[in-house]
Amino acid sequence: MMNSVVIAVDLGAESGRVIAAELNEQVKLVEMGRFLNKPRFKDGHLRWDMDALWAGIIEGLSTAAKQYGDRIVSIACDTWAVDYALLDADDNVIEEAVCYRDSRTEGIVEEVEAKFGANVIWERTGIRNLPFNTIFQLLALQKSDPEKLNKADWMLTIPDYLAWKLSGVKSNEWTNASSTGIAKPDGSAWDLDLITKLGLGGLAIFDKPLTKSGTDLACVSSETSQLTGLSPSVKVLTCAAHDTGSAVVLTPPGEGQFFISSGTWSLMGMISGKALMSQAAKDALLSNELAWDGRSRPLKNIMGLWVLQNCRRTWNEEGGAAWTYPELVEFARSAKDVNLVLDVDDEIFFEQHSKENPYADRVIKWFADRGVELTDDEGSISRAVMRGLAHAYGKTLKELEQVSGQKAQQLTILGGGGRNQLLVEMTQELCDCPVRMGAFEATSLGNAAIQAYALGLISREAIAKL
Ligand code: LFR
Numbered sequence: 096m097m098n099s100v101v102i103a104v105d106l107g108a109e110s111g112r113v114i115a116a117e118l119n120e121q122v123k124l125v126e127m128g129r130f131l132n133k134p135r136f137k138d139g140h141l142r143w144d145m146d147a148l149w150a151g152i153i154e155g156l157s158t159a160a161k162q163y164g165d166r167i168v169s170i171a172c173d174t175w176a177v178d179y180a181l182l183d184a185d186d187n188v189i190e191e192a193v194c195y196r197d198s199r200t201e202g203i204v205e206e207v208e209a210k211f212g213a214n215v216i217w218e219r220t221g222i223r224n225l226p227f228n229t230i231f232q233l234l235a236l237q238k239s240d241p242e243k244l245n246k247a248d249w250m251l252t253i254p255d256y257l258a259w260k261l262s263g264v265k266s267n268e269w270t271n272a273s274s275t276g277i278a279k280p281d282g283s284a285w286d287l288d289l290i291t292k293l294g295l296g297g298l299a300i301f302d303k304p305l306t307k308s309g310t311d312l313a314c315v316s317s318e319t320s321q322l323t324g325l326s327p328s329v330k331v332l333t334c335a336a337h338d339t340g341s342a343v344v345l346t347p348p349g350e351g352q353f354f355i356s357s358g359t360w361s362l363m364g365m366i367s368g369k370a371l372m373s374q375a376a377k378d379a380l381l382s383n384e385l386a387w388d389g390r391s392r393p394l395k396n397i398m399g400l401w402v403l404q405n406c407r408r409t410w411n412e413e414g415g416a417a418w419t420y421p422e423l424v425e426f427a428r429s430a431k432d433v434n435l436v437l438d439v440d441d442e443i444f445f446e447q448h449s450k451e452n453p454y455a456d457r458v459i460k461w462f463a464d465r466g467v468e469l470t471d472d473e474g475s476i477s478r479a480v481m482r483g484l485a486h487a488y489g490k491t492l493k494e495l496e497q498v499s500g501q502k503a504q505q506l507t508i509l510g511g512g513g514r515n516q517l518l519v520e521m522t523q524e525l526c527d528c529p530v531r532m533g534a535f536e537a538t539s540l541g542n543a544a545i546q547a548y549a550l551g552l553i554s555r556e557a558i559a560k561l
Contacts, residue, residue, distance in 0.1 A: 113155025
């Protein structure tokens with residue numbers, strides 16, 4: 096593997112990154128580009144600005160091509176899950192991708208549950224009914240604009256879409272497919288029986304196969320090569336296209352090893368030989384997503400740093416401040432209100448910040464509704480959010496232990512959330528097991544590790560040691 100470079104394109108809800116992974120004795124990550132990700136309202140819906148994201152990726156890849164030239168062997172893309180672009184038979188994008196935080200899915204889960212029962216998706220897939228999951232987005236689209244679905248030939252989740260733009264080859268990578276709520280839990284195919292039952296039978300988008308993580312799709316297209324200066328021999332691979340799937344590749348193997356993939360969301364769970372399908376698992380709101388290697392990845396979605404990110408927008412965008420996250424953490428350390436705990440998973444915290452309904456006010460109101468007066472300052476609010484997260488981790492870890500029958504030996508924190516030292520300390524206090532810090536750039540590292548493994552440049556054992 097000496098001297099080769101693989102490129103991880105990793106998009107998160109706040110920003111996107113193009114990262115070069117130098118594969119030598121150690122794997123060294125070098126940032127080639129970073130750009131903001133700002134969904135905005137367009138044609139009545141909150142949509143991702145796909146052109147801006149694409150421009151950021153091309154710029155990052157061009158930088159990589161200049162810096163590493165022929166050392167670059169491959170690229171893979173990962174992003175958040177569940178969202179998609181629809182392509183017609185002539186490869187036209189039918190509409191700009193809608194963001195899963197758009198309100199179009201409101202009420203759809205309730206409709207599905209009333210018609211088919213609350214367990215209809217869980218029983219077949221082990222996936223929890225999260226209102227933003229792809230299946231509910233598709234059902235919302237079917238209601239509002241069925242023509243778009245009928246004329247679609249491919250549904251590409253966002254990383255699949257980017258891989259297609261880079262290579263010209265369309266695919267449905269299996270970790271991301273598992274997050275849609277309508278794929279078979281072993282990743283072998285779309286669950287056509289379930290899809291038909293839910294009223295989406297016969298659509299062309301589901302007559303496509305699923306593709307494993309680590310598949311060689313093709314070389315970059317000549318257009319990509321021209322745009323970026325990358326050699327035409329650079330391969331486009333699939334990694335775990337679902338960012339969480341790439342991040343948790345770095346979970347140490349063995350019994351009792353749990354993870355938190357900590358970023359905009361906190362995903363807390365484990366890698367497991369089998370899906371956790373008991374009633375207790377369902378009650379604990381777990382989702383059995385697919386791991387890159389075909390095992391199961393039972394986890395719970397916890398609202399994550401999203402609430403803090405949006406409070407920061409209140410202070411910075413509306414209030415004219417310019418607080419950084421480290422500053423907010425320092426304020427939280429010396430906050431007036433020390434022990435307040437916010438329920439970060441309350442649905443009022445799902446939608447993004449708006450001028451009309453600023454986040455910091457939402458937090459204060461949440462406490463006021465419960466008869467508690469929270470001091471209206473950055474420190475107290477940030478601290479209540481972080482304590483809320485740590486409490487959610489403590490509770491979820493107990494549930495995971497119970498449902499899996501495995502006592503926690505170690506909890507690994509993966510991703511940028513690990514930089515928040517106060518949150519790490521609180522997590523340590525509330526989770527009764529040793530906490531280990533994993534890589535801050537876990538998603539890019541996991542993405543790169545899957546590429547290197549697929550190319551035969553690194554062993555399974557070496558991945559576990561990254
Ligand atoms: C994290 C993540 C979560 C998924 C959420 C929405 O970035 O991918 O795993 O539930 O975003 O797609």
